[in-house]
Amino acid sequence: MFKKVLIANRGEIALRVIRACRELGIATVAVHSDVDDEALHVRFADEAVRIGSAAPSSSYLNVPAIIAAAEITGADAVHPGYGFLSENAAFAETCARCGLTFIGPRPEDMHQWGDKVQARALAKRLGIPMSEGSGVLADVDDAIREGERIGFPVMLKASGGGGGRGMHIIRNAERLRTAFPQAQAEAEAGFKNGDLYVERFVEEPRHIEFQILADGRGGVRVLGERECSVQRRHQKVLEEAPSCGLDPEIRADMNATLRRAIADTGYVSAGTVEFLMDERGNLSFMEMNTRIQVEHPVTEMVIGIDLVAEQIRIAAGEEITFPDGPVVPRGHAIECRINAEDPDTFAPWPGPILEYHPPGGAGIRVDSGVYGGFRVPAAYDSLLAKVIAHGRTRDEAIARMRRALDETIFTGIRTNVPLHRRILDNAEFRSGRYSTRLLERMAAEKASAKP
Amino acid sequence: MFKKVLIANRGEIALRVIRACRELGIATVAVHSDVDDEALHVRFADEAVRIGSAAPSSSYLNVPAIIAAAEITGADAVHPGYGFLSENAAFAETCARCGLTFIGPRPEDMHQWGDKVQARALAKRLGIPMSEGSGVLADVDDAIREGERIGFPVMLKASGGGGGRGMHIIRNAERLRTAFPQAQAEAEAGFKNGDLYVERFVEEPRHIEFQILADGRGGVRVLGERECSVQRRHQKVLEEAPSCGLDPEIRADMNATLRRAIADTGYVSAGTVEFLMDERGNLSFMEMNTRIQVEHPVTEMVIGIDLVAEQIRIAAGEEITFPDGPVVPRGHAIECRINAEDPDTFAPWPGPILEYHPPGGAGIRVDSGVYGGFRVPAAYDSLLAKVIAHGRTRDEAIARMRRALDETIFTGIRTNVPLHRRILDNAEFRSGRYSTRLLERMAAEKASAKP
């Protein structure tokens, strides 16, 4: 097992990794920018190294500084968290070259799953269900031909995109003619890769993803699904496990398919395969994320396994610690991402937290990266804390989360707690039959309700 | 179901009940003394009524004021929490007379289990294993006769005592001769009842207790045991579930015995049967507590049931919500009681909490009744918060609790967090083979380690 792990991240996920390390008896090194001198991960790690200034490029994305911090503290492994360098294959390679274990997949896996077109081709080969779609489009005419073959509306996507960036809904051929060059230029500028492709567009899609874990020693687990359809502009807001929209037969099929796929490719570490579910309940592959995800706790709550601890153990060459077999989720879990933002305009709201009272009690877990008195920096994402509620049933989890939000207090800054309250009270959400358009519809209702 | 519940308590247990009520859709009324104007239960209840001054007799034990508060707010039920009026049969009767449902057992059950001698006689009749002991002692000579029959050392106990009060270890007949009149006078003064009895004294006892639940409609559950041997002067400090000292066969026997006993007596609501376990693993009945207990969360963590919600539902005439069948604890849970006290001298340490950071993350539950900025009053017990850790195994739960304590921060007051750290690091505790004398022995070791 590792003696000392450097966490190349900040906020709640840095705390999450520090906690897993402490429970495994591993010393921890936090790295941080100068605006994070007082951050919680700095306070709670065994050692902390200031590596740069506020701009991520100077600190949390600054590979030489992070490696140097590992060198001077004698760390033997690096956990990248999510975001920042977590899916950067070059960083993983650099770690390996410098004698540091990167706690995550092999660089080649990060590479091939990171490129949208390669990933689609690989997934197809592995028998993972796909939406109808094209290869890389040669030009506008090719795009129109493919669009007509698949049937409009289609989604025009950038090969290098991800997380909702570089995507356009196209409802007819004329629109495609104007949108294509524009999207190409955007992709060129944004991802340094102008490749585009089209896919069938689903009007009321649901976002379903499967948690996988593999130890590279023959141990492979598919740990059930998460429903992440409560999204705003492709940013997840609230997640649950299991999904109440997934057909049990499709769930069983997918478990078998993904198990085979992961075993075939020799993938190691934790990962998530994301799917879009159409109105008839059919899944189609979106992407594979080669990291631990923000919403991993909802899976942990229903299966009783510490995924980050497993990830660290696997990186240290150990086997998965829990037996193979069908995964039966115990109860239901919901996660609310509490962001420092205006609950209506979604404008980020950094600044000093005057008072902080996290929720507690039966069935409530809080993963936070802040404390009363902490000044939320403007330089990073606005996630303050994740509140996770577990119950025997979905209704119990909803009731529990509803009361937990009532006792979640932040003063000094604005948070999206009121938005979460509205979601939990929304009839469509409560019914369990909702799509990724839920929030959009709620916003429209709210706007029309005002005179 | 009730529309509005008044909580006749304060601190973490008042919060605990408010949480359960909110999840059940029940409005809540807090009552409070004037020094608790800013207390968390006052802030989080739907309504709050100031009922008296700091002295418990003027507020939290003031029956007319509590009933009046229920009347003016229109509450239809009262939850007494633990301590204060929770085992006061007269209060339960007054509630009933005033048309309020007392959320707890029937007054007659509270009465018969509350009197030590009646309780012993009842337990004996119900086939619950007993330590060798006497009936009420007529005089000193009777005491010596009984002591010699049972064999010294014996414990001399007051019928009206409880929670460690009114107990004396007697190692020989001569000592008994002097101790008897003294104990009688104490009992007379302390409990208004001079009755005494003797019991076999165990040198290395463990405290084992079983959680029971009965709905008065035929539903009876025995929900496994808790180990509460980490005690200081008969005050529990840390509890776990399950016990690693209990013989599985005895556990199964006891489940069957208690099930029958509860069904036979027609007991309703939650309750706890406390046992003393001797060095050979034999249990003997100590007492039955007719209330929810401080340490109920460790049971909740391993069985996944909200005991307070069940208690409220039962009082409203509903059935137990989970199916009958053998209770298999899922994993292991530990609770640390965080008190405002000096970790070495145990002197209470009331005052303003300047900064409060509760632990979080996977497997951690916090039940607290305070916040940063709250001034802990000197008038009440020193329990600030309960930290509960759950793991797949006892070792995992210990590791988790250990790191949770490291991130539990209170400034401005002293707490017993350092004591809990020492307990978790103690080899005897970690081995699982420890008795109620653990803390005493640790204190002696610490004292002798100092030059």
Next chain:
Amino acid sequence: MEIDLERLRELMQAMGEFDVTRVELEDEEERLVLERGHLASAPQFTHAAPAAAPSPAPASAPSHGAAAEPEGSFITSPFVGTFYNAPSPDSPPFVNVGAEVAPGQTLCIVEAMKLMNEIEAEHACKILEVLIDNGQPVEFGARLFRIAPR
């Protein structure tokens, strides 16, 4: 106003030395209050919190006498219950505004558990204001009457 800075500094220094957090001095002509630091700031924080916090459901206690904070002396309720200004619905009130009240005189009733608790004046005083409406609930310490002591 003359500020004797040197004396003030000395006083402040002494406060720090002995960890004194508040000094109040008053004579016929002048009044001086000094408050110091660390410990003083915590209760303020406490106090500010409930007001500033988005309380899940604001404690709508039946009668928070302190809300408007009129100045003066008060008779407060020693009981939780329902306030009655007269012995029966048909009777005239025990006291009206302007009444001069003798020690031991009944001012009102606070009813709880069907018991009519008569609240009596401890000292002689004049009733300046009746702060609770007839039949309204009151909590412990609620202000019932504003008075002028005599």
Next chain:
Amino acid sequence: MEIDLERLRELMQAMGEFDVTRVELEDEEERLVLERGHLASAPQFTHAAPAAAPSPAPASAPSHGAAAEPEGSFITSPFVGTFYNAPSPDSPPFVNVGAEVAPGQTLCIVEAMKLMNEIEAEHACKILEVLIDNGQPVEFGARLFRIAPR
């Protein structure tokens, strides 16, 4: 009202010095209230926390230059790495205390990932103190030299 700004400033300064948070002065004609800290109290709280809190394991960062807080101007490290005062173990130091340094002159090396990063003086200055021992690790922003600008 006449505002004696100078006296008030002095009083304010004294308040800061002795951590006094409130001054109230009143005489027949005037009343003066000074309060310190409200807005400042939140960051102070923040700041006090890490120091006061029983940190599970105090951040034993390789080099927190700010610890002793000597006064003056400093040259800080733009990199995380290991500090070397000379180009090789056998060479004399790039600069010694008392050295007058020209802009662009190499002062030391911070090594990271086997790369020797030469730290140069931006402006002309005089070296008053070398704050890091040879071969010691430094973090971003760590103070390397105390200097006198010229």
